[in-house]
Amino acid sequence: MVNAMKEGWSTFKSIFIGMSVTIRHFFGPTVTLQYPDERYELPKNSRAKLYVNIDDCIGCNLCARACPVNCIDIETVAATADVDLGKTSTGNPKRFWLTQFDIDMAKCMYCDLCVHPCPTNCIYMVSEYEYSEFDRTNLVFHFSNLKPEMVAEVKEKAEIEAEEKKKQREEMAKKKAEEAKMKKEIEAKKKEHQKPGNDSNAPSKPDNNGGA
């Protein structure tokens, strides 16, 4: 009987303790954040989305090479001699047209490894996290600001210039080759003339030493 009363008392006590806890929470503050209306402010160094300041990009491809999952896709075209692309805000001269600068955020693993190699600090993470899509392909972000016709023009120009340069180089190479031939012929003639007296002077001796 005494035991039953004790048990009963402890039951009531524990119920009242529980109810006092719940009523305190009832009148206490709530922790809900009503998301679309209110948002938490993310810390400055949060990694939510990659962003490229394309005006500062020099097309060095370092970020693409640093990426462990190959989510950065860069295509560059050398600027022809008649255009000056100017300088970045950090003072580096820009030498390439960026015909393509795509980042596939579906592949990105937010490792931040592409950010640090950049010489002009133009690729970095931003805090914007609301960019979900229904189709995975929509997660490829295009940062290049060149228009398609501009891309074609630039490519054509670059090809022409490249061909010219190639021709020039070939010509130069031909010239050099001819010159070299001429020299050789001259030397050969000289040797023929000097052959009897200058036989022990081997010209290939220092080469052999270097090769060893």
Next chain:
Amino acid sequence: MINTIATTANALTILVYAAIPLTIILVYALVAIWAERKIAGFIQDRLGPMRVGGWHGWAQSIADLLKLIQKEDIIPTNASRFLFKFAPFMMFAASYAAFAVIPFSSGYIGSNINIGVFYLLAVTSLLTLSIIMAAWASNNKWSLLGGMRSAAQMVSYEVPTIATVLTVIVVSGSLNLMTVTEMQSGNDILGFLPNWFIFQNPFLLVAFVIFFISILAESHRVPFDLPESESELVAGYQTEYSGIRWAMFMLAEYADMLLLSLLGATLFFGGWNSPFGEFMSGPLWGFFWYMLKGLLLVFVMMWIRWTLPRYRVDQLMHICWSILIPLSFINLVLVALWELIF
């Protein structure tokens, strides 16, 4: 001609008279379901529904009701069609019928009969019947298990409920709830306390505690919500129901909660009597005080729901048969002795 007009007018009056509790139940159910969700939210440091209707999502239950009305009315192939369709309406009818003897204010009572309490307890036992009806007709193991539990629970807990109601009847000497309420008018206890039964007799306080525990079980509220315990029985006897029929069950359940709370307010807290004697009394104020008392008890029920876990079946039966029933009968004798002596 005059006769027919008179009868029509009479019938209309009766209809309007009978519709008053219905209006109260419907409005209360919408508010209570919303309040239950808000209370659950606040107790768990959340906000609850916030978006429908502007201020704190007040229109949430209206939106839910509209959704439920539009839903498909699914009847399982192997269900007993008539019983399955009929059960929810019978359940609501039972709890609505019981409101007939509830004195909402000094000016309004549906039916001022001399066996009010008896009628109320008799009609509410139809609830058990309709739950078993729904459970059996569903032809589903969860439903049947829920129905069996419900039958066992309600039959068991009716005993302590009736015993505690009987203690009040011993004091009041009347089964008419209007008379019981009128007996509690005035502020004579210790000079300022109202003449409510809960203050009149220390054993009636014990009776109230037992009564409150048993009405928790009768209306299937946590910690005694075994018939519909969602973590074990899916939804108990409601498992196969959808749409408006399920809404009827929900409505009946909330109506039952209000009914039993109002009965408790009448028996122990002076019904429509103002706590300040003559101050703020009258038919309309009476209605206000009565609903306030009833809704406070409903709030406590919700508060308990979000505090306590559920009992096991054997614990439930143990509490009823070996604690509440002996205690309530001993209490009945003690109250009777107290009434004899003082």
